[in-house]
Amino acid sequence: MVLIKNNKWVLASLAMALGGCSTLDSSSDFSNSVANVDTRLTHIQVTGRDFQPDFIAKSGSNILKSSLSLTDNYPIDKTSAPTSYIEMEVSYFQNYDEYKTATYNGLVQNLTRTKPSSSSCNEHCTATQYFRFPIDQEQIEIASSEGLSFELTSTNKGMRTQFDIPAAYIETIHKTAELNARGVVSSVDNQAANSKPEPKAKSNEMLEYWYNEANPEDQNAFTDWAFKNRTEIGAKLDLSNKPVEMMTYWYEKASLEERKKFLTWLLDQ
Incomplete structure (x- = not known):
């Protein structure tokens, strides 16, 4: 051939x-x-x-x-x-x-x-x-x-x-x-x-950035909250500092598909 x-x-x-x-x-x-x-x-x-x-x-x-x-x-x-x-x-x-x-x-x-x-x-x-x-x-x-x-x-x-x-x-x-x-x-x-990976959505980029800025305790707390609210946002996360506030903001802004990709990324950390 x-x-x-x-x-x-x-x-x-x-x-x-x-x-x-x-x-x-x-x-x-x-x-x-x-x-x-x-x-x-x-x-x-x-x-x-x-x-x-x-x-x-x-x-x-x-x-x-x-x-x-x-x-x-x-x-x-x-x-x-x-x-x-x-x-x-x-x-x-x-x-x-x-x-x-x-x-x-x-x-x-x-x-x-x-x-x-x-x-x-x-x-x-x-x-x-x-x-x-x-x-x-x-x-x-x-x-x-x-x-x-x-x-x-x-x-x-x-x-x-x-x-x-x-x-x-x-x-x-x-x-x-x-x-x-x-x-x-x-x-x-x-x-x-022609098979270059799709660029990350803005929400995923910001979630990963602020997750890496947070301390381990806040990372764990946010991870638990994110998995519980993976399809619909319920109670707010009871923490008040810049990384957590920004993660919460971008998580709420993300689409369901973007949240799935972020949660998959979290599992690899």
């Missing part, structure tokens, strides 16, 4: 996301990179459409096909959020070896299996891996302007393949997440601004 109703950029991204589900490649229009926008408690989660990256096999089996998607978990108002990640599917000629790590910008990340690897055999046997690896907000920010090149490597480095993701694909996803997070913060701020 997108919360920024007046932001054409974000609404356009959502419309694009709903408009088509075909896989993107390096020649695609990357303004249409968003597949889903989801508002969570602590973050905005934006998932990109499936993308077929360009690749270079440095050693080992040739890649038969591959696709990936970026999930950007963008924090709301500097709160903590789950780590963002790239999820991937890679198929290659089976050779009894598997990719184990992804390396980018000097960082080595272990691959987390998302479902068991599969294999099939016709003329040749092929294997398919399903996994994800993490990418933090700092790296996503860099990749939004520079793109992302990463290398998948097997345990013994018998398989090494470089993949490239264009900056425009990542930027569209990241900007959508960022703008939606700003919209949530703005909405919360507006709600807070």
